[in-house]
Amino acid sequence: MSPGSSRSWVPDLPSVADLDAWGIDPAWSNSVVVPSHDGGTHRWHVLDTGPTLAAAGRAPIATMVCVHGNPTWAYSWATFLRSFGDRYRVIAVDQLGMGFSERTPLRRYATRVRDLDDVISALGLDPDIPLTLAAHDWGGAVAMGWAVDHADQVAGMVLCNTGIAVPAGRRSPSIIRLAASPALRDLVCRRTPTFVNGTTLLSRGKINAADRAAFRAPYPSAAHRAAVADFVGDVPLQPGGGHPSEDALADVAQRLHAVDAPVLLAWGSADPVFNDDFAADLAERLPNTSIQRFPTANHLVMAEADVAGTVDLWLSDRFEQPQTAAVAIPAAPTERRSLWSALETRHGDDDIAFADMASGKRITWTDLADRVDRIATELAARGLRHGDRVAMLTPPGIELAAAIYGVWRAGGVAVVADRGLGLSGLRRAVRSARPAWVIGPKSALAAARTLRWAPRAQGVDINDLMSADASVLPSAPAADDFAAILFTSGATGPAKGVRYRHRQLEAQRDALAAAYSITSTDRLLAAFAPFALYGPALGISTVLPDCDVTTPGKLSAAAFAGACAELDATLAFASPAALANVVATASDTSADAALERLRLIMSAGAPVPAETLAAIGAFAPNAVMHTPYGMTEVLPVADIDLAGIQAATVDEPAGGVCVGRPVAGATVMILPLDFDPAAAPRAVDSGITGEIVVNAPWVSDGYLGLWATERAARPNVGDGQCWHRSGDVGHLDVKGRLWVEGRAVHNVHTSEGVVTSVPVERKVERDLDLTRVAAVGVGPHGCQQLVVVLEDSASNDGLASTDLTARIRSTVDYPVAAVLTLRSMPVDIRHNAKIDRTAVAAWANDVLAGRRATAPGARRLPGRR
Known part of the structure; x- marks a missing residue:
């Protein structure tokens, strides 16, 4: 049949030239005749790496069936096909009426679920090879519909920016409501390519012209786009409105808990359609979920971010890595002391507990203990439940301290991100934590509402809590309950939320007291x-x-x-x-x-x-x-005093920064540079530079919504213990002292090997009596050149003098390609001390390439963790 017929017809398949232009192996593109549950047959287009695997004589590790949404097609999964299609059989189907599959009359949601069962059955998949699903947008609802009926066949599922129901407390996405309105649906979805084009426009510059062309290719005319309009019309927008697909979707939503296979939610958090609310809703419905947020990615997250790389790791953990013993969770001490136990002990003490010199405020131990109890009681009375997240937007001082301890006493989880992140950083941090409550002064609550930091959270004026009456205290949280989400300061990327349980913070307190x-x-x-x-x-x-x-x-x-x-x-x-x-x-x-x-x-x-x-x-x-040496994820790790620093400098003058020996209860190990966190690496010998990993009872629980980041930060060393990968490089000397040589991301990868930044910087600082020096790499990885940048407020930004360059080269033990000066180094706000070497390296690269270069010191950074 030709386009324009009301009956079924089959569009032309993409040409070899088109597939090549889109980066798709033509061997993957196939047309499959599928017997249908309706008694007929339908022609499906699939992108399938199975034939190329068979031609190479390789058996797939597992099979992944990928289901696209609206208005896209199998190309949505191009990155999956390219990234791991040589080891896994990746089958991306074009749903009927979509992509290059047969155009059919209207198909409702329940029919599409049965269609998916038809094509999976027709593909003749080997039942002995694990089957996984990947789905996006409304393809996710279809895939979940199949999964609840075949839970025993599903070995895993990846869901990207999708949903099965509108989350409680919000409406359907406004873009979908607008497109589905009777006045616009046919115009924007079928008669014109507005809806098709608008989907790629959401990605802005995150996808290229070839991607845009590929996504639009199956929908050149109104006849090709009929199912695009049908799909939009099949979305129930009003609960209880009698929509033909509402009951079927609700039934699947109610049965999702039966799918106990591992599920990865790979989510573009900047999506105006399926935002983080939908990810949270699915995480509550599915019993075995992990979340990897891509903070700046939009709706087409698989094309915009390295979702494929994350999924490859996730698949590898499930099907390729040997199973290892579960990580041992340290037990809480038998005689537990809660975080607020000292307040109870010192109740009745009229000494000052907290003083704020800026405001002139003071509070005694008795008053602070009473205030904490009143806050806990008031929050519980307002409906705060154990585990509720509470964003703390109160400025540092007595009010913040009382509020945090009150939240802990009530069983809430304090979300803490400091002002050094700036307004945009604070907004990203708070939104990613999805707090149920926000506590702060009226001005902070107004800003949070206006900027939509926590759109569905209940705002509480800190001053109302301060005057609350005390009554019966709520039940106290258990040692294993979550206590806090503390945000790193973000100098090496967006700030990360670090999860802590009560027992971990209690152990941290005890470690500091002992040290x-x-x-x-x-x-x-x-x-x-x-x-x-x-x-x-x-x-x-x-x-x-x-x-x-x-x-x-x-x-x-x-x-x-x-x-x-x-x-x-x-x-x-x-x-x-x-x-x-x-x-x-x-x-x-x-x-x-x-x-x-x-x-x-x-x-x-x-x-x-x-x-x-x-x-x-x-x-x-x-x-x-x-x-003390440590980080947001684990503090303290090691400690040294001034005498120890001076002695260590004599022993090893070019070793970097000696941070001392591990504190009691902490263990430090040095693993090889660039080790695989899943491959049980072995520690290197003393004196050998590697990556610093730490084990202690107070190591944090992990990261919030960052599965891949957490996986990389928690290496499996084969002993069943929880180790944290610090991201710092260094070595242990023969006396057991830990030396930090810089951040792993700041290593200079030369053709002669890796040069760590801090030993170079410290030597230049000492020999030339300088305050701030950055040693950075310029050029491609593996053949970078070492460049030394000095802070000198009296100099011009750019190349240093010939004499100064000669002095630096005679001081440094490695070849120095160039020496530059900056009037002001870019440093973090939290400490005013950490140099953003990545920004300095980018500036140095521009200077040495003869390009116009803006000095990075012209702006201050949010800070490193």
Whole structure:
């Protein structure tokens, strides 16, 4: 039949030239005559790697049947076909009426589910080879419909931006409602290519012209697009509206819990159609799900992001890797001390528990304990349930501390992302956590509503909670319940949400107390706002100095000394940049007896020069200087004091930064560079540079909605223990001390081997008495050239002088291709200390290539984790 007939007809298949232009092997494109449940036959078009596998004499590891949505076709799965079609039989079908399959009269949802069963049966799949499904958009509903009827045949399922029901509390996607309206559906979906073209336009620059042409190819005329309009019309938009497909979809939604095969939700979070609400809905319905969010990807997530790479890893874990023992979960101590136990212990104590120098506010231990109980009681009365996520948008201070401990006491999960992320970073972080509640002052709640940070969350004014009456306390959370989602600061990509259970935070508190001999008689000056939250858990009084948390490098010696005097502080924690400015402004501060009471000063977040530590030691003469090493995912890992740093520098002057020995309870191992996290790698010998991995009872539970990131960060070393891959490179020396040589992503991959950044930088800093140096690689991986960039506020951005270049080359032990200067290095906001070497490398590459280069120091970064 020809286009325009109301009866079935078959479109022409794509030409070999077209397939080649789209990156599709012509051998994959086949037409299959399929006996139908309706008694006839239909001609289906499929892209199938089975024939090429057979021709190569390879048996597939597993089969993956891929079902596209509307208005796309089998090309949606091109990246899957290319990425792992040489090991798995990937079969991407064109649904009837779609792609290059037979055009048929209207097919409702239930019919399409039976159609899928028809084609799967006709393909003659080997029952001994595991069968998996992949589906996108409304193809997901079709695939899930088949899966609930064949749950015993499904070995796994990948779902991309799809849904089976409209999530509670929201309406159908507005784009679909608009396209489905009686006045527009036929016009935009059939008579014109508006709906087809609009789908690719959602991706903006994330897909190329060849992709756009391929997606549009099967739909050149109104006759070719009839099923596009039919599909849109088959979407129930009003619950209970009597739509012909509503009951069938609802039945599948109710039965999804029976599909216990592993399911990966690979989700483009920028999709205006199937947003993160739909992923969360499916995660609740399917009992065995993992989520990998692609934060900037839109609706066509498989074409926009490396979904195929993630799915390849997911398949490999299930069908290629040997099964290993489950990771042992450390048991909570028999005599558990909750995070708020010190508040209960110190109730009745009228000493100051928390002081904020900027606001002038103070609170006693008794009042803080009462306030926490009132907040917990009020939240429970308002409906907060155990496990509810609560976004904390309250600025650092007494109110934030009380609110977080109140949330914990009520069983909620505190979502914490600091202001250093900036507005856009905060929005991404909060939205990705999908909080049920938002706590903050009126201004923060208004901003969250306006910017839609948490569109369906219940907002609570922090001031209302502060005045709440206490009554019967809610039941306390268990040790294994989730307590927090803490966001990394994001200097190596979008900020990641790190999940913590109560037992992990409790173990972290105990590790800090043991490492620094902290007792209730200690008093903490927290110049790094997140660290102030440890005070109530440790049972020690805490003071925040008068300093903006987004500019720690502006902490003055006077503000530092004033905060010390407020509580007679014995402990202090500050970032390297904060300490550097304290040293720089110390001459403005007269000797203060309060500084003499400091017994210990800690600084972390980036390498701290020994010179800065020594200068602080002169400012606070009785304090021992310590530099704990750790990260958002596991803290503390190791520790060293100034004397230890000085001794290590004598032992190994070019070793990088010595961060000391692992703290009690933590184990550090060095694995080979570029190891496979799933292949049970073995540790390298002492003195050999590799990647730093850590095991401790306080290692975090994992990442929020980042399955692939978590997989890479939790290597299987074959011992059943939970190890965290730090992302740092370094080595252990013969004395058991850990040396950090930089971030793995900042390694310079030369033709002679890997050069780590920090040893080069530290040597240049010491020999030339410089403050900030970045050693970066320019050029292709494997033949990069080492470039050294110096911060010099008095220089021009660009090539350094001949004399300076010669001095650097004589100092560094490796060939240096070029030396550049920057007036200001790009550093993180959280610590004002971490250099964004990726941005510096990109700028250096432009300078050396003769291109126009914008100095990266012109903007400040959100920060690294």
